[in-house]
Amino acid sequence: MREAFGEALVSAGQTWNNLHVFDAGTKNSTMSIMFEKEFPDRFLTLGINEPGMVGLATGIAMNRKPVVICDMSVFLHHALAQIRAAARQGDDIHMIIAATHTGIAVGPDGGSAHDTTDIGRMRLIPEFNVITPFDGNQVKQAMITALEKPGFYYLRLNRPPVPIITDPDEKFIIGKAKKFSDGNSVTILATGDRVYPAMLAAEELGEGYADVIGISTIEPLDEEAILESVKKTGRVVTVEDHMKFGGLYETIAGLLASKRPTIMRGVGLERKFTTSGMPDELATIYKIDVPSIIEACQTVGKD
Amino acid sequence: MFKIPVEDLKDKAYNLRFNLIELLYKTGSGHLDTSLSLVEIWLSIVYGNKYRFDPDNGSMVERDRIFLSEGHACPLQYLINADLGYYNKEEVFDGMRQPFSPFQGHSVRNLKYGIENSNGSLGIGLWQAYGNAIDCDSTVYCLAGDGEFQEPLSLSIFAAATNLRPAGNFILLVNNNELAQDSKIDIGPLLEVAKSFNWQTSSVDGHNITAIGEAIQYSVENLEKPSIIICKTVKGKDGDPALAGKLGNHGKPPKTEEEYLAHIEGLKQSRRN
Numbered sequence: 243m244r245e246a247f248g249e250a251l252v253s254a255g256q257t258w259n260n261l262h263v264f265d266a267g268t269k270n271s272t273m274s275i276m277f278e279k280e281f282p283d284r285f286l287t288l289g290i291n292e293p294g295m296v297g298l299a300t301g302i303a304m305n306r307k308p309v310v311i312c313d314m315s316v317f318l319h320h321a322l323a324q325i326r327a328a329a330r331q332g333d334d335i336h337m338i339i340a341a342t343h344t345g346i347a348v349g350p351d352g353g354s355a356h357d358t359t360d361i362g363r364m365r366l367i368p369e370f371n372v373i374t375p376f377d378g379n380q381v382k383q384a385m386i387t388a389l390e391k392p393g394f395y396y397l398r399l400n401r402p403p404v405p406i407i408t409d410p411d412e413k414f415i416i417g418k419a420k421k422f423s424d425g426n427s428v429t430i431l432a433t434g435d436r437v438y439p440a441m442l443a444a445e446e447l448g449e450g451y452a453d454v455i456g457i458s459t460i461e462p463l464d465e466e467a468i469l470e471s472v473k474k475t476g477r478v479v480t481v482e483d484h485m486k487f488g489g490l491y492e493t494i495a496g497l498l499a500s501k502r503p504t505i506m507r508g509v510g511l512e513r514k515f516t517t518s519g520m521p522d523e524l525a526t527i528y529k530i531d532v533p534s535i536i537e538a539c540q541t542v543g544k545d
Numbered sequence: 546m547f548k549i550p551v552e553d554l555k556d557k558a559y560n561l562r563f564n565l566i567e568l569l570y571k572t573g574s575g576h577l578d579t580s581l582s583l584v585e586i587w588l589s590i591v592y593g594n595k596y597r598f599d600p601d602n603g604s605m606v607e608r609d610r611i612f613l614s615e616g617h618a619c620p621l622q623y624l625i626n627a628d629l630g631y632y633n634k635e636e637v638f639d640g641m642r643q644p645f646s647p648f649q650g651h652s653v654r655n656l657k658y659g660i661e662n663s664n665g666s667l668g669i670g671l672w673q674a675y676g677n678a679i680d681c682d683s684t685v686y687c688l689a690g691d692g693e694f695q696e697p698l699s700l701s702i703f704a705a706a707t708n709l710r711p712a713g714n715f716i717l718l719v720n721n722n723e724l725a726q727d728s729k730i731d732i733g734p735l736l737e738v739a740k741s742f743n744w745q746t747s748s749v750d751g752h753n754i755t756a757i758g759e760a761i762q763y764s765v766e767n768l769e770k771p772s773i774i775i776c777k778t779v780k781g782k783d784g785d786p787a788l789a790g791k792l793g794n795h796g797k798p799p800k801t802e803e804e805y806l807a808h809i810e811g812l813k814q815s816r817r818n
Contacts, residue, residue: 262680286709288708288709289708291701293669293672293698294672294698294701294702294705296672297669297671297672297673297675297676297698298672298673298675298676298679298705298709299676300672300673300676301672301673301674301675301676301677301678301679301680302676302677302679302680304654304661304662304673304676304677305677305680305681307680323666323669324669324672326666327663327664327665327666327669327673330653330654330663330665331654331662331663332653332654332655332663
């Protein structure tokens with residue numbers, strides 16, 4: 243996803259000659275360095291100063307130019323006040339925040355570096371679209387869409403490579419979910435890099451068992467697609483590399499509680515710090531891997 | 546140096562203070578004391594010879610910009626923009642702190658109304674203003690309170706001139722009234738710090754229109770480095786003399802007729818002196 247993001251940045255820089263890109267001392271991790279090589283005059287790295295980066299980028303956006311802010315996700319905690327202040331500046335501001343290194347997929351760097359609350363934080367800031375792509379193709383398409391009109395866009399990216407599951411030319415539509423398989427027994431709502439394991443789980447559960455719906459924009463949510471599926475299956479499993487608190491699980495629970503109360507199970511992280519380990523190993527430890535999804539699908543509403 | 550004679554600016558300062566007292570007495574909440582301390586500074590900027598603005602075209606690209614970082618001084622901003630012709634003063638009196646009005650308890654960016662930035666949480670406007678400055682040819686003024694330098698992010702703005710690039714069109718005016726909400730403020734070696742990061746520095750009496758005007762003029766004419774102008778001010782200047790310059794009155798408007806009259810009397814007294 244990071245390489246795809248770097249390529250998307252370069253492509254955006256070619257399309258938009260007033261686009262500015264910012265980083266806070268992590269350009270070779272976020273891959274914004276690829277943009278810097280092509281457009282050094284429109285790239286600013288602030289060093290270890292995340293709040294300064296967001297403030298500076300906001301100031302340039304206030305001159306009605308699109309800005310992309312890149313950082314390793316967990317460090318954006320430093321800039322929460324500045325991000326909120328940016329969102330307060332009005333609807334002519336065009337700001338994309340791309341956060342790489344999200345979730346436990348960050349791996350060996352450990353719990354201090356695992357950002358497992360970013361979806362929740364960004365949901366709590368008005369104006370922001372919260373975008374959680376499934377793969378590199380979707381990252382590129384989401385960037386194209388986010389650059390089409392002013393607004394605030396949060397892009398959640400992963401550190402390790404993820405399998406490609408979407409078409410490279412598939413237009414990204416904000417607020418639109420994507421269905422991967424049809425079934426009658428359970429609705430699996432998965433987001434980010436967890437969509438692929440959800441597809442594998444559905445395969446093992448057998449044909450016609452699970453509706454797999456990928457949720458690539460958590461704000462705004464594709465309520466129609468979700469409710470239509472839930473009406474059919476009556477059971478829901480959410481899947482995410484994020485705390486269930488504030489994450490997809492709670493988002494869906496909020497929707498269903500008011501529109502169609504439905505028994506749910508969340509495959510996601512508890513409200514605890516996590517440990518060092520390899521990403522796959524951690525997915526097993528924290529039960530967000532394929533067997534955990536299968537188990538959740540088999541047991542939800544049956545205990 | 547100014548578009549109108551200094552004596553006229555002094556009259557404007559008096560009238561603005563009168564209106565501030567009236568406005569906040571009517572509204573019943575808001576930050577009178579901070580607003581009173583900023584009057585001469587703000588007038589010196591907008592009535593400067595070279596200050597570019599168009600009240601009929603608030604988003605004009607060539608406009609000079611004023612970022613108010615200490616957003617609680619917005620009552621003054623609202624009244625001065627009325628004076629400049631962006632709207633009628635009555636709109637402010639009707640809308641101050643009212644639901645959905647453009648005159649919220651802290652500024653909300655509204656270029657049509659001459660309001661450059663949304664603010665509230667302190668220590669944020671400086672970096673926004675600096676970013677804006679490195680990306681435009683206008684003069685970008687930033688009004689910050691001395692207390693804002695307790696936020697580490699504000700202090701780091703000086704390094705932007707060396708780490709990023711010097712924005713010679715950036716003028717930071719510090720409202721140095723030495724009082725924050727619950728404690729006194731000592732800015733310490735702020736000027737020396739700025740100087741060591743290669744800023745143009747000056748320190749002036751923040752109620753002396755000519756002195757502020759000269760400092761601004763120097764900055765506007767010398768564009769190699771960003772500027773900081775420390776303006777020594779009195780919090781609550783020319784309001785109730787029993788409150789002016791004293792700790793503990795932050796955000797307290799006159800609530801009773803007696804308090805209101807004490808402010809008005811203080812203002813009238815200041816003119817006699």
